[in-house]
Amino acid sequence: MTSSEAATLVLVGPMGAGKSSIGKKVARELGVTFTDTDTVIVREHGQIPALFDERGEAHFRALERAAVVTALDGGGVVALGGGAVLDAATREDLSAHRVVLLTVAPEIVRARIGGKGRPLLNDGDPIVRWQRIYDERRAFYEQVADVTFDSSVGRISAIAAAIAEWARADGLTPGVSPDTVPEGSE
Numbered sequence: 001m002t003s004s005e006a007a008t009l010v011l012v013g014p015m016g017a018g019k020s021s022i023g024k025k026v027a028r029e030l031g032v033t034f035t036d037t038d039t040v041i042v043r044e045h046g047q048i049p050a051l052f053d054e055r056g057e058a059h060f061r062a063l064e065r066a067a068v069v070t071a072l073d074g075g076g077v078v079a080l081g082g083g084a085v086l087d088a089a090t091r092e093d094l095s096a097h098r099v100v101l102l103t104v105a106p107e108i109v110r111a112r113i114g115g116k117g118r119p120l121l122n123d124g125d126p127i128v129r130w131q132r133i134y135d136e137r138r139a140f141y142e143q144v145a146d147v148t149f150d151s152s153v154g155r156i157s158a159i160a161a162a163i164a165e166w167a168r169a170d171g172l173t174p175g176v177s178p179d180t181v182p183e184g185s186e
Helices: 019-030 037-045 048-055 057-074 088-094 106-113 126-144 156-169
Strands: 008-012 034-036 076-079 098-103 147-150
Touching: 008 019, 008 057, 019 034, 019 076, 019 156, 034 037, 037 048, 037 057, 037 076, 048 057, 057 076, 057 088, 088 126, 098 126, 098 156, 106 126, 147 156
Parallel strands: 008 076, 008 098, 034 076, 098 147
Antiparallel strands: none
16 A cells, blocks of 8 residues: 555455444444445445346446445445455455455354345355355455454444454554644554
């Protein structure tokens, strides 16, 4: 990361790992902004299931890539959609930021993903599909991650606090570039 870039703390992981819920709390703990790239896509382009149905996954991934670029440039805490790491350019971009991998056990994710309009889980048993997708993406998640937290157990507020503590201990203040740190605060 160059000295003029704002630090960004990025959350990656499979569907249902809690990236959005935990990310909001981490941002609050750190006193920075929070951006969820899926929320940005929905706000700007419509519901994700409709995008998949009407325009296809490739179109959605192009929208996702654009949302990721903008979010990373904005600093703060950013939650990426589960498939964002499939893009090689996104993985390269993540090397300039601190990345947290959130994992979750299949038996826990069942309650989290039910009835949420997740197009990639529509065919067959959603947990079987979720596990297959997670297995396909796991190497990418691990490649970009600086640290891993399991969201299967414990309260999300405790997980968020642990992530914020890790970020502070790692010297990361998301959204504040070294050039803009007030004198005397380093």
